[in-house]
Amino acid sequence: MKITDLQLETLELPYKKPLITATNQFYSSNGFLVSVEAEGEITGYGYIDVFPRTGETVGSAKYAIEEIMRPLLVGQSIEDLARLSALINYRMVDNRRAKGGVEIALYDLLGKCYGAPLYVLLGGLVRTEITAIKMVSVGQPLEMARECRELVDQGYRALKLKVKGEVGLDLARVTAVRDAVGPDVYIKVDANEAFDAKSAIRMAAGMAELGVAVFEQPVPRHHHAALAEVKHRSSIKIEADQSAGSVHEAFRLIRDNACDSINTGILKAGGVQQTRQIADMCALTGTECGLSNIAACMVGDAALLHLALSSPGVSGFCEIGECEALTGDPFTGIKVVDGKLTAPEGPGLGVTRT
Numbered sequence: 051m052k053i054t055d056l057q058l059e060t061l062e063l064p065y066k067k068p069l070i071t072a073t074n075q076f077y078s079s080n081g082f083l084v085s086v087e088a089e090g091e092i093t094g095y096g097y098i099d100v101f102p103r104t105g106e107t108v109g110s111a112k113y114a115i116e117e118i119m120r121p122l123l124v125g126q127s128i129e130d131l132a133r134l135s136a137l138i139n140y141r142m143v144d145n146r147r148a149k150g151g152v153e154i155a156l157y158d159l160l161g162k163c164y165g166a167p168l169y170v171l172l173g174g175l176v177r178t179e180i181t182a183i184k185m186v187s188v189g190q191p192l193e194m195a196r197e198c199r200e201l202v203d204q205g206y207r208a209l210k211l212k213v214k215g216e217v218g219l220d221l222a223r224v225t226a227v228r229d230a231v232g233p234d235v236y237i238k239v240d241a242n243e244a245f246d247a248k249s250a251i252r253m254a255a256g257m258a259e260l261g262v263a264v265f266e267q268p269v270p271r272h273h274h275a276a277l278a279e280v281k282h283r284s285s286i287k288i289e290a291d292q293s294a295g296s297v298h299e300a301f302r303l304i305r306d307n308a309c310d311s312i313n314t315g316i317l318k319a320g321g322v323q324q325t326r327q328i329a330d331m332c333a334l335t336g337t338e339c340g341l342s343n344i345a346a347c348m349v350g351d352a353a354l355l356h357l358a359l360s361s362p363g364v365s366g367f368c369e370i371g372e373c374e375a376l377t378g379d380p381f382t383g384i385k386v387v388d389g390k391l392t393a394p395e396g397p398g399l400g401v402t403r404t
Contacts, residue, residue, distance in 0.1 A: 051088045051089050051090070051092075051127060051128050051129065051163050052088060052089050052125060052126070052127060052128075053086060053087070053088055053123050053124055053125065053126050053127070053128055053159075054087050054088060054089060054124065054125075055085075055086070055087040055124060056084070056085070056086050056087070056115070056116075056119070056120045056123055056124060056152070056155075057084075057085045057087075058082045058083070058084060058085075058112060058115060058116065059082065059083040059085065060081075060082060060083075060108075061079070061080070061081060061082065061083050061097070061347060061380075062078050062079070062080050063078060063079040063345075063346070063347060063376040063377065063378050063379055064077065064078045064376065064377050064378065065077055065078060065079070065345060065375055065376060065377075066375055066376065066377055067187070067375070068187065069185065069187050069212075069344070069345060069375070070187040070188050070189065070212065071187070071188060071212045071240070071242045072188065072212065072213065072214045072215055072241060072242040072243070072244035073103060073242045073243065073244070074101065074103060074242075076101075076344065076345070078376075079099050079344070079345055079346045079347065079376055080099065080100065080101070080108065081097060081098045081099035081100050081108070081111075081151075081346065081347070082097070082098045082100075082108075082111060082112070082115070082151065083095060083096075083097055083347065083349070083380075084096035084097065084098065084115070084151050084152055084154070084155040085155065086123070086152070086155040086156055086158075086159050087159075088128055088159055088163060092159060092162050092163055093159070093162075094155045094156060094157070094158035094159025094160070094161075094162060094398060095154070095155055095158050095349050095381075095399065095401075095403065096150075096151040096152055096153070096154030096155030096156075096158065096349060096350075096353075097151055097154065097346060097347040097349040097350045098111055098115075098147050098148055098150070098151030098152075098317065099147070099317070099344065099346040099347075099350070100147055104147055105144070106145060106146075106147045106148060110145065110148070111145070111147060111148040111151075114142060114145040114148040114149075115148050115151075115152060118138075118141060118142050119138055119142075119148070119149070119152050122134065122137055122138060122141065123152075123156075128156065128159055128160050128163055129160070131153075131156050131157070131160055132323070134156070135149075135153055135156075135321060135323060138152075139320075144320075145320075146295070146296065146317065146318065146319065146320030146321075146324075147317040147318075147320075149320045149321050150315075150316040150317040150318075150319065150320050150321050150322075150324075151317060151350075153316070153321040153322050153323070154316060154322065154349060154350065154353045154399070157171065157322055157353065157398070157399075158349075158353075158398035158399045159398065160398070161397045161398030161399070162397045162398040164397070165397045166397055166398075167356065167393065167394070167395075167396065167397060167398070167400055168353065168356035168360075168398055168399055168400070169356045169359050169360040169393060172322075172326070172356060172357065172360040172361070173360055174360060175359050175360060175393065176359065176360060176361065176362050177358075177359055177366060178359070178392060178393065179359075179390045179391060179392045179393075180355065180358045180359065180366050180367070180368050180370065180390070180391050181207060181208050181236070181366055181367045181368075181389060181390060182206065182208065182368070182369070182370055182371040182386045182389055182390065182391050183208040183209065183210045183236070183238060183340075183342075183367055183368060183369045184201050184206045184208065184209055184210065184371075184372075184389075185210045185212065185240075185344075185345075185369060185372060185375075186198055186201070186209055186210065186211050186212060186227075187212055188211075188212040188213055188214050188223070189223075190223075191219075191222045191223045191225070191226035191227075192226055194211065194223050194226060194227055195226035195227050195229065195230035195231075196230070198211075198227045198230055198231050198235075199230040199231060202231045202232075202235055204389075205386075205387070205388035205389045206235075206386075206389040207234075207235055207236060207389045208235070208236040208237075208238070208367050208389065209227070209231070209235060209236070209237050209238070210237075210238045210239075210240055210266075210369060211223065211224060211227060211237060211238070211239050211240065212240050212242065213239055213240070213241050213244065213253075214241075214244055215241060215244025215245050215249070217245075217249055217252050217253050217256070220239075220241075220253060221253065221256045221257070221260075224237070224239060224256075224257055224260050224262060225260060228260045228261065233261060236263055236367060237260075237261065237262050237263060238262070238263055238264040238265075238266060238289075239257060239262055239264070239265050239266065240266040240267065240291070241253075241265070241266065241267055241268045241269075242267060242292075243267055243268075243269060243270045243271055243292055244268075245268045245269055246269065246276070247269055247273070247276040247279045247280055250265070250268035250269055250276075250280045250284075251279075251280055251283050251284060253265070253268065254268070254280065254283075254284035254285070254286055254288070255284070255285075257286060258284070258285045258286050262286055263286065263287065264286065264287045264288075264289050264310075264311060265280075265284065265286055265287070265288050265289065266289040266291055266313060267289065267290060267291040267292050267293065267313075268280050268288065271292035271293045271295070272293070273293075274293060274302070274303065274306065274308055275308075277290060277293055277303075277308050277309060278306060278307065278308035278309075281307075281308060281309055281310060287310040287311050287338065288309050288310050288311070289309060289310065289311035289312065289313050289338075289340070290303050290308070290309040290311070290312050290313065291312075291313040291314075291318075291342075293308075293309070294309075294312045294313070294314060294318075294328070295318060295319075296319060296320065296324070297319060297320075297324050297327050297328055297331075300312050300314065300319075300328045300331060300332075301331060304331055304332070304335050304337050309337070310337065310338060311332075311337060311338035311339065311340065311365075312328060312332055312337060312338070312339050312340070313339075313340045313341075313342050313369075314328045314329075314339065314340075314341060314342075315341050315342050315343055315354060316350070316353055316354060316357070317343070317350065322353065322357065325341070325357060326357065326361060329357070329361045329362075329363035329364050330361075330363050331363075332363045333362055333363030334363075338365055339361075339363050339364050339365060340364070340365045340367060340368050340369065341354045341357060341358050341364055341368045341369070341370060342354075342368065342369035342370070343369065343370060343372055343373075344372060345372040345373060345374075345375040345376050346372070346373060346376070347373060347376075347379055347380070347381065348373040348379050348381040348382070348383065348384060348401055349381055349399060349401060350373070351370050351371055351372065351373045351384060352381075352383060352384050352394055352399040352400060352401045353399055354368065354370045355368075355370050355384060355391055355393070355394065356393070356394075356399065356400075358370060359393050370391055371384070371385075371386040371391055374386060380403055380404055381401045381402065381403055381404065382401065382402055382404055383395075383396070383399070383400050383401030383402055384400070384401060
C-alpha cells in the first residue's frame with residue numbers, strides 16, 4: 051500500500067504539575083504530531099517532543115521531516131518500512147527524535163493497513179502488562195514524600211525520584227519518601243547527570259541502605275569512565291540514560307561493562323528498530339533494559355508500551371504512562387490502572403484520536 055502524504059501538526063500540551071529535574075523545568079510538552087497517510091484514507095500517527103537539551107529543536111525537527119524524510123517516503127510502499135528506515139538513516143545522521151517520531155507513525159500505519167496491533171508486528175507478547183514507574187519532580191523532602199504517598203494510595207508501586215546532585219539533601223529526599231511509602235515500593239533515583247563520580251559513589255552507598263533499586267545517570271553523559279567507576283564501586287544498580295543515546299553508545303557501554311542497566315526509548319534511540327536492537331543486546335549480555343518517555347502525547351507512550359510488551363530484553367518496570375501528567379491530549383486508548391498498563395486494543399498503536 052502506497053504512502054500518499056506526511057503532515058506535521060504543532061502540539062503544546064501543558065503539564066498538570068511542572069516536572070522539575072536537575073537539568074530542566076518542564077511546564078508543557080512541545081512538539082509535533084506526525085500523520086502519515088496511505089491509500090484508502092488510512093492514517094498512522096507518531097509524536098516528537100523536542101527541547102534544546104536533546105540536541106534537536108522544533109525548527110531542526112521540522113526541516114528534517116519535511117525536507118528530507120517526506121520526499122523519501124511519499125510514493126513508497128508501507129510494506130517496505132525496514133528498507134525506508136534504513137534509507138532515512140543513510141541519508142541523514144542523528145536527528146534521532148525526528149526519525150523516531152516518523153517511524154512510530156509508519157508502524158502505526160502498517161498495523162492499521164493489516165489490522166494487526168503493533169505488538170503482533172513485533173513478534174507477539176512476552177508479557178500482558180508492565181508496571182508503570184511514576185516520575186516525581188525534585189522538591190523539598192516532605193513535599194516529595196507527600197506526593198509519593200498519594201501516588202501509592204492511587205495504586206502505583208514503582209516511583210522514580212528526581213534529585214539534584216546535593217548528596218545530603220538528596221539523601222534526605224529519598225529517606226523521606228521511603229519513610230512515607232514503606233519498604234515494598236520500588237524506588238529508582240534519577241540524577242540527570244548531576245554528580246561527579248566521588249559524590250555519586252557516596253550517594254549510592256546511602257541509597258543502598260534505603261533499598262533503592264536503581265541509580266540512573268549519576269554522572270555527565272560523556273563521562274563513561276566515571277560511570278563505570280560508580281558502577282564498580284556501588285552495591286545498587288547503575289543505569290545509563292543520556293550516556294546511551296544511540297545503539298552504538300549502548301553497545302560501547304555494554305562492551306566495557308560500564309553500567310548494570312540501560313534506559314532507552316524510541317525517540318532517544320532514533321526508532322522502533324533501534325530501540326529493539328538495544329533491548330536485544332541487553333538480553334544477550336544480562337544487562338537490564340528499561341523504556342521511558344517524559345510526559346508527551348499518548349501516541350509515544352502507546353508505541354513504547356507495545357515494545358515493552360513484546361521485547362524479551364525489556365524490564366517489566368518501565369516509565370510509560372506519563373501522558374497522564376498532561377492536559378489536552380487528543381488521543382485515548384491507554385490508561386494506568388492500579389499502577390499497571392496492559393496492551394491496547396485495536397490495530398497499530400491501538401489509540402484513537404478524539
